């Protein structure tokens with residue numbers, strides 16, 4: 001009994017009382033408030049490499065003061081690398097992470113609701129299913145669609161690929177007979193997913209893209225015909241609604257009609273572009289998305305949620321259930337619910353957090369209007385940036401379809417080297433963060449406007465920064 005009492009006394013430190021909770025919570029909240037209030041003056045990038053001492057950080061038997069912990073995290077982690085909450089982060093495909101979502105996480109973590117199985121928490125599962133159905137309606141899918149809230153676009157794409165594999169009953173010994181069609185700018189997580197789904201030996205056809213970086217349906221059709229004549233079985237077409245390189249949206253309707261004619265599974269990776277469906281411009285641009293069999297959208301991109309928010313939706317919900325549903329003897333206490341599918345029956349996960357609350361809460365607290373406005377604003381800002389940067393003599397690709405502009409400057413001969421030097425110089429300063437890519441062998445800088453905190457002021461500053469570094473570079477070249 002004494003041993004038990006002693007153990008309980010120590011273990012009870014895991015349950016701080018109201019006052020102790022207030023102390024820890026206040027310290028963390030005060031720190032995050034400071035972080036938020038300093039965002040506009042912080043850099044978007046820093047290569048300080050200050051976190052090395054964390055490698056020597058061990059766990060002691062006694063706990064540490066919360067202020068000392070906060071100090072370590074804030075100085076060794078937060079100031080380093082990309083500041084992904086900053087309105088000056090215009091690299092890759094950012095989103096920012098709205099504040100209200102963090103409260104959803106806080107709430108869901110404290111209640112620790114089990115959102116994997118309907119029986120364990122019917123309300124959490126229903127709320128997530130309702131959220132997914134709302135997204136399915138945005139896409140134009142029927143109410144028989146099903147989906148899953150994932151940790152991001154990569155897992156979401158993998159989930160769609162597994163569903164399609166099971167739905168078309170692909171057998172291991174036949175994999176090499178099947179073909180899949182990707183665009184030249186399809187995100188690499190799709191080919192990675194193929195390997196993870198055991199489909200790595202499938203023939204991957206990369207279809208050519210036009211001057212606007214869109215997949216060319218006529219070439220696609222021809223390739224399918226050639227493959228059929230060669231005895232292959234065309235299995236899946238993956239179109240993009242917003243490529244990572246350029247933000248290109250493939251001709252979704254034309255590809256969809258072809259997929260239907262040929263009875264090929266049609267998947268759309270709309271991880272970046274998906275939530276632009278909340279705008280009129282986006283609706284027009286993504287016209288035909290409803291023809292797809294499956295779609296991926298990333299709330300941590302165009303719905304401005306924090307990292308860890310993805311979604312996959314399958315038009316024929318039953319095929320998702322058939323792909324993932326399983327049972328075990330320890331599940332004998334509950335009957336499966338036929339109306340409200342459990343996430344565990346539609347995904348790779350069993351135990352999962354109540355991920356939906358972080359997405360549902362911001363939509364309820366703010367309403368849809370600010371999300372639509374932010375997306376429309378970003379679309380206009382992208383056009384604004386494109387016009388301004390072009391006017392400053394930079395070479396650009398076509399006007400942005402969504403919110404990415406690719407550009408480079410020309411001076412002398414080795415333009416790839418020159419633009420590499422330009423992005424390096426911009427990143428070293430860190431005021432803004434931009435990334436780069438290579439398009440048909442040409443090195444280009446890309447600027448993606450998607451953080452909800454990016455407004456005209458931030459874009460104007462970005463233009464000034466780019467111009468300043470370009471002029472500096474030209475001066476060093478002339479002086480040399």
Ligand SMILES: Cc1ncc(COP(=O)(O)O)c(C=O)c1O
Nearest residue numbers: 093152153154187189244271272
């Ligand atoms: C078009 C596209 N698809 C898929 C992904 C992968 O998503 P995640 O990073 O959430 O796994 C990305 C990531 O940027 C993307 O831009």
